[in-house]
Amino acid sequence: MIIKSTEFIKSAVKPNQYPETPFPEIAFAGRSNVGKSSLINVLVNRKNLVRTSSTPGRTQLINFFIVNGLFNLVDLPGYGFAKVPLSVKKDWGPMMETYFSIRENLKGVVLILDIRRKPVDEDRKMLQWLRAYDIPQLLVVTKCDKVSKNERAKQAEVISVALGVMKEELCFFSALSKDGRDLVWQRIEQLLQAEESG
Numbered sequence: 568m569i570i571k572s573t574e575f576i577k578s579a580v581k582p583n584q585y586p587e588t589p590f591p592e593i594a595f596a597g598r599s600n601v602g603k604s605s606l607i608n609v610l611v612n613r614k615n616l617v618r619t620s621s622t623p624g625r626t627q628l629i630n631f632f633i634v635n636g637l638f639n640l641v642d643l644p645g646y647g648f649a650k651v652p653l654s655v656k657k658d659w660g661p662m663m664e665t666y667f668s669i670r671e672n673l674k675g676v677v678l679i680l681d682i683r684r685k686p687v688d689e690d691r692k693m694l695q696w697l698r699a700y701d702i703p704q705l706l707v708v709t710k711c712d713k714v715s716k717n718e719r720a721k722q723a724e725v726i727s728v729a730l731g732v733m734k735e736e737l738c739f740f741s742a743l744s745k746d747g748r749d750l751v752w753q754r755i756e757q758l759l760q761a762e763e764s765g
């Protein structure tokens with residue numbers, strides 16, 4: 568994927584705030600602090616297009632970006648962090664389910680997992696939602712720079728068993744080394760193209 572331009576379009580909570588563009592879009596979901604915004608920044612070759620933070624739960628809105636004037640990337644608010652205010656937590660589920668159920672532009676969701684952690688209930692719930700709404704999923708395991716090759720293999724097993732998927736479905740990535748960037752783009756392009764031909 569050659570990136571010619573990336574622009575922030577807008578933030579939204581409710582459907583009437585979603586951008587009314589016809590472009591296909593790919594959304595990024597995962598626990599707070601897992602590295603969603605960092606992944607998007609690496610994909611589009613920008614240091615700080617999407618704000619990253621060492622304070623979990625910074626992204627609380629649905630943020631839409633347009634790439635090459637052709638498709639959208641969507642940064643979703645993370646889940647599962649204890650320090651996020653209760654009011655925010657309560658709104659998160661309905662906000663996500665509404666987006667997944669009515670957003671026709673949505674062609675796939677990248678579910679991001681931390682190589683060092685066993686998936687939690689919320690990760691499984693996210694995967695169940697995507698399956699229930701028939702949204703294609705791409706599983707990206709990030710922060711791979713933090714573990715050895717051995718540990719990576721071990722964790723791949725733990726993660727795939729916990730999610731009930733095959734190890735081959737996992738894409739390994741690091742925002743630090745940028746390892747895995749090309750593969751993630753290839754898979755995203757497949758999701759975008761699946762729509763065009765189907």
Ligand code: GTP
Binds near residue numbers: 598
């Ligand atoms: P929220 O928006 O709060 O839900 O977080 P997020 O999922 O967008 O995570 P973000 O990209 O802001 O990254 C959280 C922290 O993890 C930051 O301090 C990043 O620098 C760090 N981080 C993200 N990806 C990687 C990675 O691949 N390797 C390493 N070593 N650190 C990473």
Ligand code: MG
Binds near residue numbers: 603604605625626642
């Ligand atoms: Mg973020």
